[in-house]
Amino acid sequence: MRYSTLLMGAASTLALTTASAAFAGAITIATVNNGQMIQMQGLTDEFTKAHPDITVNWVTLEENTLRERVTTDIATGGGQYDILTIGNYEVPIWGKQGWLTPLEFSADYDVDDLLPAIRGGLTVEDKLYGAPFYGESxxxxxxxxxxxxxxxxxxxxxxxxxxxxxxxxxxxxxxxxxxxxxxxxxxxxxxxxxxxxxxxxxxxxxxxxxxxxxxxxxxxxxxxxxxxxxxxxxxxxxxxxxxxxxxxxxxxxxxxxxxxxxxxxxxxxxxxxxxxxxxxxxxxxxxxxxxxxxxxNWLWSWNLAIPASSKNQEDARTFIEWATSKDYTELVASKEGWVNAPPGTRTSLYENQNYLDAAPFADETKAAMNxxxxxxxxxxxxxxxxxxxxxxxxxxxxxxxxxxxxxxxxxxxxxxxxxxxxxxxxxxxxxxxxxx
The missing domain is CATH 3.40.190.10 (Periplasmic binding protein-like II)
Incomplete structure (x- = not known):
């Protein structure tokens, strides 16, 4: 099977929407214009308060356009982006190709709290290649x-x-x-x-x-x-x-x-x-x-991943750990209410009574994913x-x-x-x- 077909349907030339953050202390994140990601972008200041040495640049795109841009970039080693927002379709395929960097987080991140089905879909040879921002059925x-x-x-x-x-x-x-x-x-x-x-x-x-x-x-x-x-x-x-x-x-x-x-x-x-x-x-x-x-039923997750071509991998990893952590969930809840907590990624969320009381769809979501x-x-x-x-x-x-x-x-x-x-x-x- 040939991987050249991965590029079919993508733009023949890269449309540069932002300069690549090819210097220390700046990362460029390509993401989709879904509500949860807009919410994450709105909380950037909370991240930079804790990490003032890291500048975050956003490229927020419609879903089809995002897929086209990041596919072209990663398959050609373009290096435009330090963090990609991709699905559980791309993560294992690109991980096997060596196009993504394996993710390792601190013990506080609690990787074992990730829902098994979601984590399994992002793992290749026992290495995690994407961190789930939210999951869904x-x-x-x-x-x-x-x-x-x-x-x-x-x-x-x-x-x-x-x-x-x-x-x-x-x-x-x-x-x-x-x-x-x-x-x-x-x-x-x-x-x-x-x-x-x-x-x-x-x-x-x-x-x-x-x-x-x-x-x-x-x-x-x-x-x-x-x-x-x-x-x-x-x-x-x-x-x-x-x-x-x-x-x-x-x-x-x-x-x-x-x-x-x-x-x-x-x-x-x-x-x-x-x-x-x-x-x-x-x-x-x-x-x-x-x-x-x-x-x-489908099983999907939008995930944050680091392309191997990124020149700012440690800063990118720091952002991903922040944006997919339990603390981020608490932050969203404090700002927007528990009903808006990113769903479908962590077991602990579905054991949190504050979330269950606020989210009338929680039980149906978990049942659908299961x-x-x-x-x-x-x-x-x-x-x-x-x-x-x-x-x-x-x-x-x-x-x-x-x-x-x-x-x-x-x-x-x-x-x-x-x-x-x-x-x-x-x-x-x-x-x-x-x-x-």
Whole structure:
């Protein structure tokens, strides 16, 4: 298998958004524009108070752009960044390649407090290559007031069939309420996170045991047809441009009766300071197809890692230890309330009564993460691991291409059959080229 495909889809030239902090005492951090990271950036002064000799420069980017920039930089040894914000997809692959520096922290950091599933996904040959900033699975968020008004009761174990019926019933265009909001923005970590998980819960799979793509099989047609029709009947206008952040805003503004996405959204929809519907939000496990015993949950973490090309590794390590520590969690709680503590990384958080009392989504988040089995993500056997992604280097390119094809269906620019046929042929070609 060739690693050159890791660069496919990335920019051919580096777009320099900031000068590299190639001198002692300054670090440049590339991160995603999610709420938790914006929060971390806002607390930079707290870090520099304790470490006045370290200057922190931020490059905050939209998710797809971040992935493109850091992938290009690390694969070419560009050295633009001292700290990368990357997922548990990249960490083990890049760690094995020698592109990341192993992390070692002080005893106070308590690495054993990291949730085993999260820590395991960031470890290569007993070395930690990424420190989790927050972790997540996926679940269903819904408006309890709208369900009550419509005479609907959300099951404890919802099926996609129920979700489809409820979404159509709850859609009220005149009132600006969409029955459901789902990711439509193209990207292997955007719409394909949702659609791959949905496909798992429908009984589909990306590849069979011989690495043959499976988009020509009934499970994928059923999945994509259900998704596209649901988005057309009950989703928001312009859904093909909506990712996590766009749907979060819609839900917070009361424009979605249901939203299925990352458990990390729980804090933002439950906080009255940020959400107009905070008092009327319920949480349930990720749906499954009737008769299929697989919820398709994903397991994801956004992590801070040091590229081997960094010239400021000790300062970078100091920042990472601060930003992913128990003390940082306490700091956020003191500034923003316990509901906003970074979720899904430490056992101690889910044993903290202050957090449990403040976070109505805590139990559902932990249950979703525990239910996610990335070693067996599908009903039928597969040669890969990963829930919402396939843990091979080539997936970054292939997943993005397929995501563009499926986003075009939501935009009304392609049919389900055409998109699946193109996904099948494109994936076959790329897998042959990679030597599978």
């Amino acid at each position: 996926a679940f269903l968020m819904y408006r309890t007031d709208l369900f009550e008004k419509a005479g609907l009761t959300m099951p404890d174990d919802p099926t996609w069939e129920f979700i489809g019926e409820a979404a159509r019933k709850l859609t009220d265009r005149s009132a600006g309420v969409n029955g459901i909001c789902l990711r439509g923005k193209a990207g292997w970590g955007e719409n394909m996170a949702l659609i791959s998980s949905m496909a798992n819960s429908f009984g589909a799979r990306w590849f069979d045991e011989e690495w043959a793509p499976q988009f020509d099989q009934p499970g994928w047609k059923e999945t994509l047809t259900f998704y596209a029709e649901l988005m057309k009947d009950a989703g928001p206008s312009g859904a093909s441009s909506n990712g996590f952040n766009e749907n979060l805003t819609l839900f917070q503004q009361g424009k979605c009766a249901m939203w299925i996405d990352a458990t990390s959204a729980g804090q933002f929809v439950s906080d009255p300071k940020q959400s107009t519907v905070a008092d009327n939000v319920g949480f349930k496990i990720y749906p499954h197809k009737d008769g299929v015993d697989n919820h398709g 239910a996610a089995d990335i070693t067996k993500p599908t009903v039928d056997p597969v040669p890969y691991t990963g829930g919402q992604f396939v843990a091979i280097p080539e997936f970054q390119s292939i997943g993005t291409t397929v995501g563009q094809l499926f986003s075009a269906v939501v935009a009304g620019q392609s049919s389900v059959d055409d998109a699946l046929a193109q996904a099948q042929s494109t994936t076959q070609r790329e897998m042959r080229r990679a030597g599978y």
